[in-house]
Amino acid sequence: MQMPGWFDIKSLSDIASREDEPGIMRSVSYFHSLIDTEISKGIPSDRIVIGGFSQGGAMSLISGITCPHKLGGIFGLSCYLVLQSKLKELVPANNPNKNTPIFMGHGDADAVVRHKWGKKSADELLEAGWNVDFRTYKYEDHASISLNLSGCTNPYLLQSL
Numbered sequence: 132m133q134m135p136g137w138f139d140i141k142s143l144s145d146i147a148s149r150e151d152e153p154g155i156m157r158s159v160s161y162f163h164s165l166i167d168t169e170i171s172k173g174i175p176s177d178r179i180v181i182g183g184f185s186q187g188g189a190m191s192l193i194s195g196i197t198c199p200h201k202l203g204g205i206f207g208l209s210c211y212l213v214l215q216s217k218l219k220e221l222v223p224a225n226n227p228n229k230n231t232p233i234f235m236g237h238g239d240a241d242a243v244v245r246h247k248w249g250k251k252s253a254d255e256l257l258e259a260g261w262n263v264d265f266r267t268y269k270y271e272d273h274a275s276i277s278l279n280l281s282g283c284t285n286p287y288l289l290q291s292l
Contacts, residue, residue, distance in 0.1 A: 180203045
């Protein structure tokens with residue numbers, strides 16, 4: 132299905148089977164260019180936090196993890212990590228964001244981006260040594276993110292700012 136956004140979603144039943152890698156990588160390049168622009172304006176990279184909801188959250192996770200600059204924080208709401216099978220080759224050799232705080236919030240009633248996809252992404256990142264705080268929000272669906280936003284301002288995410 133063609134969906135305007137950061138990348139095309141080819142299937143909502145098996146998210147990893149047919150990912151739009153060219154579209155995802157175009158968006159990663161765009162996110163990195165935005166970060167580079169802020170750095171060129173004098174903003175220290177470790178004072179930059181990127182995040183988003185749904186596709187924007189997915190792009191924030193992959194863009195933050197693969198960013199060549201140390202970021203202040205990364206957050207994704209109602210999302211999952213795209214290109215998980217290629218993560219090792221996409222992460223810079225010096226891995227500047229290995230210890231960057233990552234916040235992920237997901238409603239357990241999300242029928243669009245399933246809670247288990249977000250949880251699995253967080254678990255895999257944690258297992259690989261990333262600094263992830265994953266929170267489940269009871270009864271929240273895909274459109275209801277008000278409680279998720281409270282996690283984005285918690286001291287865990289903002290500790291380095």
